[in-house]
């Protein structure tokens with residue numbers, strides 16, 4: 236079993252969950268050695284330092300230069316994900332777990348992918364819902380033909396596209412077998428001029444968004460996000476012969492109506508998954524050691540960002556767009572600059 240030296244960049248909320256996730260890994264020996272945060276004396280950094288006895292640097296470049304890390308989690312705010320990933324790749328880090336959203340623009344995402352390909356680093360994006368038992372089961376049920384031919388996946392949650400919206404879009408992709416998108420149409424509302432909300436203090440965001448994505452396999456994805464959507468992540472998969480509901484607020488985490496089985500709604504047994512974050516890291520080890528492709532790999536992360544970029548751009552030009560999406564920048568920011576929203 237190989238030993239991996241671990242560091243975390245950004246020691247806030249989610250960093251604590253990553254740190255616990257590393258401890259539970261069973262396919263490698265983990266040495267959690269350091270963290271880095273703009274505020275190394277802040278409460279998150281102190282918590283990590285006390286719980287794990289690690290040093291917390293004020294500058295991640297110094298940590299990377301001194302600590303010879305094998306695995307790095309990037310748990311900072313979105314606009315820093317690209318620079319931190321490039322720095323980690325440059326220091327030869329073997330596995331980089333970058334939190335969502337992957338980046339704020341496709342130009343940044345491509346730089347990250349290129350740098351990691353060059354350095355031989357395995358880059359994954361923290362779309363951790365791919366490891367939730369209900370998502371894993373729903374995808375398997377579709378692949379087993381339990382609802383006939385999949386035609387539509389609807390997904391929603393209450394936050395914006397670049398925050399939990401990226402989870403919704405990525406999970407629709409996962410449930411759809413990671414098919415490529417062919418076209419996208421979207422609309423956003425930004426009458427509240429939201430900025431710097433919650434754990435995205437460096438971001439601008441929309442109040443509400445809707446998106447319709449046509450995939451090359453014929454499936455349509457419907458995305459409904461923001462103020463008037465429910466807080467909970469919820470998904471509905473419609474097939475020619477049945478329906479799967481994921482995370483119904485008032486029922487089991489997953490229920491299935493299968494015309495094939497003809498026994499009405501029922502809740503299939505879910506696989507036992509110890510913890511999503513720990514499974515995400517174990518699969519990263521598997522990917523580094525060549526035994527698996529990571530389901531949250533950078534290409535899948537980029538695909539979610541490309542759909543988000545397409546929704547913003549479609550809203551800007553008031554028309555559907557074909558893939559690949561040409562816009563390389565953070566389109567929402569451009570729309571705000573140009574007074575479009």
Ligand SMILES: NC(=O)c1ccc[n+]([C@@H]2O[C@H](COP(=O)([O-])OP(=O)(O)OC[C@H]3O[C@@H](n4cnc5c(N)ncnc54)[C@H](O)[C@@H]3O)[C@@H](O)[C@H]2O)c1
Nearest residue numbers: 245246247248249272273310311312313315334335361434
């Ligand atoms: N996968 C998930 O389910 C999930 C859940 C929560 C948050 N997230 C993502 O994780 C990221 C962080 O969220 P959070 O809730 O932990 O936020 P947070 O504000 O609690 O923590 C972020 C930390 O990063 C530090 N930081 C920011 N820029 C830095 C830099 N350049 N160098 C060093 N440190 C820096 C801040 O000082 C802060 O301590 C966000 O992108 C968010 O979307 C993902």
